Amino acid sequence: MKSSSILALLAFAVLVGLFVVLPGGVKQQMQGSLLQMVLPVLETGASMQAQIGGMQGGLKRLDELERENRRLRLENEQLRTANSMLRGLEDRVNRLAKALDFREQSPFRLIPAHIVSRDNVSWWNCCVIDRGRANGIATDMAVLTESGLAGKVTTVSRNTAVVLLVSDESLRVSVSIEGTQEQGIVSGTRASSNYLPQLLIRFLSKTAAIKSGMKVFTTGTGGVFPSGVLVGTVRDFTPRELEGVATVRPSVDLANMHDVFVVSGVK
């Protein structure tokens, strides 16, 4: 082996060792800086993705109209394209109106944010939002949508933040089940993803009378998540040797959510 190769290998080992032993705070700062750097790319990617999604919807509608009114197809093409774009806008307006309504009615102080990227490629379920320290966001703040709990903030930079989603195994939330005295801890599983989320509630009593369709709410224990936020509905309940375990269908569509709210306090 050449001496230059040995030196390179040594340098590699030293640098890897250095990065591994760096304090968590420094790594968070590094992650925040990198995300801040690539934010324009992520924003462009998110808007392109939305446009492509809108175009696909538009083409479907064009196909339907084409069958109904073949004779006027060429004449009306421009109008129909415009119409499809407006429908895309209408969807967005409806979504934002719903979100605004939720924000006004919510007892929490909420910071609205838009998801700019979603991680589908690793064992962690997280996403990046376009709001950060400059907007008052800090680590460990809960993240909601109008449908329920989405996750919590882990890393914050000036204008971005990483949100660990409720489908991730490492995010544990204290929950209670509607209509019972049962409390447990909900978390994702390692095989869980945004597209195929699998949530489990553990530490329930074996004899609990839990039925499919019961709603699951946060208890507020621990101080990170406010109490009374919907997490999902029970899918099934299995008594095990020491505890009862329930699987939960999350109330938030994690694969298709676009806008979220970060809870910055109580009104």
Place this chain on the structure above:
Amino acid sequence: MIRFFCVLLLLILGAFLFQFYLPPVLLLHGASILIVPSLYFYGAVALPFPLMLALTLYTGLVHDLLIVPQAGLRVEFPAGLSAVVYLLPGLVMHGLRPLFLRYRWTWHLFLAELSAALTPILPAAHYIILSFERGEFFYSDAIIWRILGPGVMSLVIAPCLFFILTPLAQLLHFRPGLRSVS
């Protein structure tokens, strides 16, 4: 050589970002489409050893900073560890550099397919590290597909990337195979 190396660094960063917008393949239990490993393995087989190590460090670090949540108090997967994960299959590819330098398309195709076969090592290694950290090891069909699925899809992606990167390298005057002939 340095120009090609820098372009490869940019391509890898771009591929990491592009991957965010690729939907998982639900037919394969939500397996992801990974482009970065193919780019990295091309670099590992084409670049000389010191630059290959630099590429490994860069790829591992960018992977951890872009993908792994670095939660403050309890970091379960410290940034930088992925460099070691990338290094192991990277060394296998680098060991086959003499085949790459023969500059025959058949060998390049073989190396591309080999890189696809090595791709599942990356999610598998991450999964094993995570399982040790979380103190519980289990597997299911979904997990096996999320490990093997990227490799299956790389069987198609890797040859395409290899055959794009070779002319790109030549365009940037990086011709390791041809240089050895002349």
